[in-house]
Amino acid sequence: MSLTTPAPLAINADDIAAAQRRLQGHAHRTPVLTSRTADERTGAQVFFKCENLQRMGAFKFRGAFNALAQFTPEQRQRGVIAFSSGNHAQAVALSARLLGMPSVIVMPHDSPAAKLAATRGYQQGQPVSEVVIYDRYTEDREAIGRRLADERGMTLIPPYDHPHVMAGQGTAAAELLEDTGPLDLLLVCVGGGGLISGCAVAAQAASPGTVVIGVEPEAGNDTQQSLALGRIVHIDTPRTIADGAQTQASGKLTFPVIQRLVQGIVTVSDEQLVRTMRFFAERLKMVVEPTGCLAAAALLEGVVPAKGQRVGVIVSGGNVDLARYAELIGGAASA
Amino acid sequence: MSLTTPAPLAINADDIAAAQRRLQGHAHRTPVLTSRTADERTGAQVFFKCENLQRMGAFKFRGAFNALAQFTPEQRQRGVIAFSSGNHAQAVALSARLLGMPSVIVMPHDSPAAKLAATRGYQQGQPVSEVVIYDRYTEDREAIGRRLADERGMTLIPPYDHPHVMAGQGTAAAELLEDTGPLDLLLVCVGGGGLISGCAVAAQAASPGTVVIGVEPEAGNDTQQSLALGRIVHIDTPRTIADGAQTQASGKLTFPVIQRLVQGIVTVSDEQLVRTMRFFAERLKMVVEPTGCLAAAALLEGVVPAKGQRVGVIVSGGNVDLARYAELIGGAASA
Numbered sequence: 001m002s003l004t005t006p007a008p009l010a011i012n013a014d015d016i017a018a019a020q021r022r023l024q025g026h027a028h029r030t031p032v033l034t035s036r037t038a039d040e041r042t043g044a045q046v047f048f049k050c051e052n053l054q055r056m057g058a059f060k061f062r063g064a065f066n067a068l069a070q071f072t073p074e075q076r077q078r079g080v081i082a083f084s085s086g087n088h089a090q091a092v093a094l095s096a097r098l099l100g101m102p103s104v105i106v107m108p109h110d111s112p113a114a115k116l117a118a119t120r121g122y123q124q125g126q127p128v129s130e131v132v133i134y135d136r137y138t139e140d141r142e143a144i145g146r147r148l149a150d151e152r153g154m155t156l157i158p159p160y161d162h163p164h165v166m167a168g169q170g171t172a173a174a175e176l177l178e179d180t181g182p183l184d185l186l187l188v189c190v191g192g193g194g195l196i197s198g199c200a201v202a203a204q205a206a207s208p209g210t211v212v213i214g215v216e217p218e219a220g221n222d223t224q225q226s227l228a229l230g231r232i233v234h235i236d237t238p239r240t241i242a243d244g245a246q247t248q249a250s251g252k253l254t255f256p257v258i259q260r261l262v263q264g265i266v267t268v269s270d271e272q273l274v275r276t277m278r279f280f281a282e283r284l285k286m287v288v289e290p291t292g293c294l295a296a297a298a299l300l301e302g303v304v305p306a307k308g309q310r311v312g313v314i315v316s317g318g319n320v321d322l323a324r325y326a327e328l329i330g331g332a333a334s335a
Numbered sequence: 336m337s338l339t340t341p342a343p344l345a346i347n348a349d350d351i352a353a354a355q356r357r358l359q360g361h362a363h364r365t366p367v368l369t370s371r372t373a374d375e376r377t378g379a380q381v382f383f384k385c386e387n388l389q390r391m392g393a394f395k396f397r398g399a400f401n402a403l404a405q406f407t408p409e410q411r412q413r414g415v416i417a418f419s420s421g422n423h424a425q426a427v428a429l430s431a432r433l434l435g436m437p438s439v440i441v442m443p444h445d446s447p448a449a450k451l452a453a454t455r456g457y458q459q460g461q462p463v464s465e466v467v468i469y470d471r472y473t474e475d476r477e478a479i480g481r482r483l484a485d486e487r488g489m490t491l492i493p494p495y496d497h498p499h500v501m502a503g504q505g506t507a508a509a510e511l512l513e514d515t516g517p518l519d520l521l522l523v524c525v526g527g528g529g530l531i532s533g534c535a536v537a538a539q540a541a542s543p544g545t546v547v548i549g550v551e552p553e554a555g556n557d558t559q560q561s562l563a564l565g566r567i568v569h570i571d572t573p574r575t576i577a578d579g580a581q582t583q584a585s586g587k588l589t590f591p592v593i594q595r596l597v598q599g600i601v602t603v604s605d606e607q608l609v610r611t612m613r614f615f616a617e618r619l620k621m622v623v624e625p626t627g628c629l630a631a632a633a634l635l636e637g638v639v640p641a642k643g644q645r646v647g648v649i650v651s652g653g654n655v656d657l658a659r660y661a662e663l664i665g666g667a668a669s670a
Contacts, residue, residue: 033388053366054366055371077373095564188375281622281660282657285387285392285621285622285623286388286621287616318620322616322617322665323665325616325661325664326660326664326665327661329659329660329661330657330660330665
């Protein structure tokens with residue numbers, strides 16, 4: 001019988017502590033809100049970490065800024081490149097601006113006008129910064145990104161599978177636990193796994209007894225499947241209103257962390273997400289995007305029972321087109 | 336030539352400090368949020384005090400709790416009565432429940448079902464608590480309230496014209512100034528004047544250089560008229576989406592404070608309120624009711640210029656029917 005030491009994970013608690021120092025004065029320390037109604041409905045004591053109130057409206061700012069802040073002077077001068085249609089694009093554009101470096105964001109041709117405008121807005125005043133549009137159906141965004149990175153010597157920052165990004169996202173849970181003290185349960189949404197891997201490492205360090213549960217959309221449970229099979233499963237782009245969790249697979253760096261430190265993955269339906277969006281609007285007076293409702297939905301809809309427990313919920317973001325949002329919350333009331 | 340000492344105001348800084356102690360552990364210390372976009376648009380440094388994230392969704396909880404917490408044992412036993420179709424009703428119902436006393440809320444027959452339900456919800460578990468419905472067109476709510484108060488020996492707490500209510504509301508500005516330090520300008524919405532009178536007293540104590548400006552809906556500028564004429568002017572119930580500011584006149588106790596400590600009153604249109612609701616949803620990810628947008632609208636729409644200044648804005652509440660909210664923010668975009 002031989003004992004093998006498990007391979008080290010991509011990040012550890014020191015990386016998150018260092019990220020916290022880097023983000024100090026740059027990221028918002030987002031509020032932790034409570035709700036009598038949420039407590040009554042679940043029988044738990046619930047703490048919502050409101051990353052929808054983070055700069056640019058999502059936790060993604062943490063990871064992007066933590067990554068860009070570690071660029072060498074040479075890298076800073078050349079700038080950063082990212083491909084994303086969502087919050088990572090805006091996070092990289094804003095972080096680059098704050099750190100005074102050029103950014104190129106590769107976005108699909110059918111991105112909502114509001115997201116294009118927001119990304120360009122964050123680039124304002126930065127020379128050589130631009131948005132590059134590609135055709136989602138005929139071009140390969142990764143190839144475009146890599147070609148541009150090669151041609152211009154820019155550094156590519158992926159949306160989740162990068163140790164600096166993962167460590168940055170983990171600061172959300174680190175702050176939450178500083179505010180609440182030890183928790184019994186922590187619920188985190190899962191797309192590519194950047195947020196949950198960082199949060200799981202932070203929780204293990206600050207509150208080792210915390211059970212960490214990931215939440216995916218019903219239609220896109222690749223990580224749940226991957227955990228069951230013990231290897232990264234790839235799925236087709238899932239159809240769900242949780243656009244931030246439409247990833248096809250966990251990352252090579254995030255998955256081992258999830259395997260080691262996350263106790264389970266549950267799923268919720270789009271209908272449950274809409275009810276949770278309404279709950280946030282009516283009760284907590286907050287705009288939360290569908291993906292940002294994943295973790296809360298698992299709790300409020302009873303998917304994860306939590307009676308008598310102290311529960312942390314990461315509310316990951318609030319970036320949703322206003323007309324679309326109005327449509328979703330204004331539909332036949334069923335909350 | 337004779338010098339007369341001005342009559343003392345209904346409240347002073349000590350009353351607000353005492354209210355802060357009473358509210359400790361009962362009211363939320365609401366977050367103060369900032370927005371790069373708001374700063375860029377106004378050239379100011381803007382601090383939003385988010386009372387929409389207060390318990391029951393509005394600053395009204397502060398005043399109601401501060402008043403009820405000072406009841407004698409005899410008064411507590413008999414309970415509290417309030418007439419209100421809005422946030423004051425819910426604030427009194429919730430405060431009564433927290434303090435373990437009966438409450439009777441007198442509401443008009445055409446109150447939105449959601450508000451009736453919420454008020455009844457806050458009364459749950461309290462014996463003898465009830466909602467009394469009256470016909471807005473044929474009955475006099477004050478007479479009903481007074482008759483019930485007489486018959487049952489309950490204490491009537493008015494929505495704004497009461498020193499304990501005014502002092503409670505002032506704690507919002509006291510907290511804001513603790514967080515931000517001295518401010519050049521403080522913008523506060525004006526209905527009956529409970530919030531702005533308390534906030535003006537708090538500001539004078541904590542930041543004597545702060546200019547306090549009130550904001551009314553264009554259609555209901557009774558306080559602006561009253562200041563101009565030096566006496567309380569009564570107007571017809573104004574038609575505006577800012578339902579929390581549909582008051583017909585300032586209070587006898589609030590008006591002298593406004594006269595002495597508020598530098599001016601400006602007005603904003605319903606259209607400006609809708610644009611500001613959208614701004615809050617898109618940029619700050621918050622649901623703010625029309626009345627809660629008054630102060631911010633005056634700043635963001637350029638009614639009050641504030642370039643180079645440090646500006647506090649009280650965001651007073653977030654209680655708006657969800658279908659109505661969706662309708663308002665989902666309309667033809669113009670933000």
